[in-house]
Amino acid sequence: MGYRMINGVAHRVLDIGCNNINQKKKEVSRNTSFNEALKNEIEKINYTISKHAEIRLKEINFNKQDMKNIEKGFKLAEEKGSKNSLMIYKDLALITSIKNRTVITAISRERAKENIYTNIDSVVVL
Template sequence: MGYRIINGQAFQVGNVGGLENKSSVNKKVNNEGDFKDILNKAIDKKEGYTLSKHAAERLKAMNFSENDMKNIEKGFKLAEEKGAKNSVMVYKDVAIIASVENKTIITAVDKNRAQSNVFTNVDSVVIL
């Protein structure tokens, strides 16, 4: 009797023509859920966006609804289509500073706080 190494794990080899423990090899090689889970995670990263802790606190204080968040997602798509990397999105009376590349809202500033502010490192403005 010998051993065959598959994916870093030793399996006993019985007969010359095959593996004695085929079912355990199939379980190791054929994890149906693994590839599907990885693919779904990759797809999820392409959709939606994330909020920084700072932005989440600000938007919560401004009473942003789920519908507002969906509209902001449209802004990300518009900016991405134009090749923007960092953008200011103007939505209602709020300036939202976002990294389009990372799909992250960095911060949000309402019009009362935005007076006399300068936004730097921004390559686009999206008006929603």
């Protein structure tokens, strides 16, 4: 096994004659249909959540539907050219980086009172 530098980043190169990749492709194609694979890709969340936000969202019991709604907020803000946004969802204020597709923090309504939020260029109400 070796490494190849591409644009300053080291990438692993498998040994010639290694059939693990071909074997895995065959296993995936046998086990899942195209529709199942497409559905799985669509359901994936296309943004990240910081550790700080993750802790707070676990306290609130966020579910998959909530995560999908936040994804809609990212898409709306992205369409308008936002970089940093405050998303209002249910009783939460979510500080997000649209450019990095990251939820930076989540703030409950009680904690959000009498606070000032700076360095945001948009507000998305969901």
